[in-house]
Amino acid sequence: MRGIQPRVASLQNSSSLCHMCGATLLSPTFALTAAHCVTKDTDQYVLQLNNYCSHGDVPPKAEVLQIIKHPLYNPITRAHDVAMLRIALHLSDVTWLSHSLLPTFTFGLSGECTIYGYGYKEVDAGITSERLSAGTLRIVSLDECTAALGPYAAPRHDSGMMCAVGDGVDACQGDSGGPLFCSGSIQAVSSHGISCAVPGLPAVYTSVGPHLQWIRELMRDD
CATH class of the missing domain: 2.40.10.10 (Trypsin-like serine proteases)
Incomplete structure (x- = not known):
């Protein structure tokens, strides 16, 4: 089924604009993705907000300024496969990103x-x-x-x-x-x-x- 979640972006190759992985905007300056998705330099990536309702034909983009992989990430076992992306979002209105997506509880997760x-x-x-x-x-x-x-x-x-x-x-x-x-x-x-x-x-x-x-x-x- 189709998803309505504008904060889920497409992580793309900055040259070819080919989709590579997903990422989620946590704030106007940070996005969350998997560490194995970002193995190259920051200028090799761009985030495109395909699901953001914009008035133009081209979805807005965010520049990747820094890749911060979790210090315990193991590329062989894929343990702690998570990375934070420091981004520059090229949008004038970022108020829709003010609500936190981070959980307040994580224990007993089920269902x-x-x-x-x-x-x-x-x-x-x-x-x-x-x-x-x-x-x-x-x-x-x-x-x-x-x-x-x-x-x-x-x-x-x-x-x-x-x-x-x-x-x-x-x-x-x-x-x-x-x-x-x-x-x-x-x-x-x-x-x-x-x-x-x-x-x-x-x-x-x-x-x-x-x-x-x-x-x-x-x-x-x-």
Whole structure:
């Protein structure tokens, strides 16, 4: 289904403007994405707000000024797969970004959540979407995730990661870095999985909770 969430941006290659990953604007100066999405210099990326209702034909963009990966990020295991982007948003009105998306609670997270992304609609199509899509997922325990994915693919308990599964709905290529919203707050960032939308097979997300203090300190120091 189509998603209505203007703060979910498309992280693009600044030269080709090809979509690479998702990102979420936390404020006029910071966006949140997955660390594995940003492996190059800052001038190689631009954020495009495809879902922002603008009067012109071209969606507004944000310049990436700095990439700050989590200090515990491990590119091999994908543990702590999260990064903050310091941005310059080229919009005169930023009041719509004043509401905080960060959660006030992170313990006992369960139930249904909504994932947003511009990624592949079909795993074999190889085409990302300019329109934001949304899907409903269910949070699963790390034990249930390990039973489904196996001990090597599933995240460790100390990795800052979590798992979620959908009924024919899943994150896919191009959705990495996009948000998982639960009860109106961003509780996770799409990280990785095995294929897309395989029945009963969870995908792995970076949990915002264990990284909340790090995120807030960066935003407070700005």
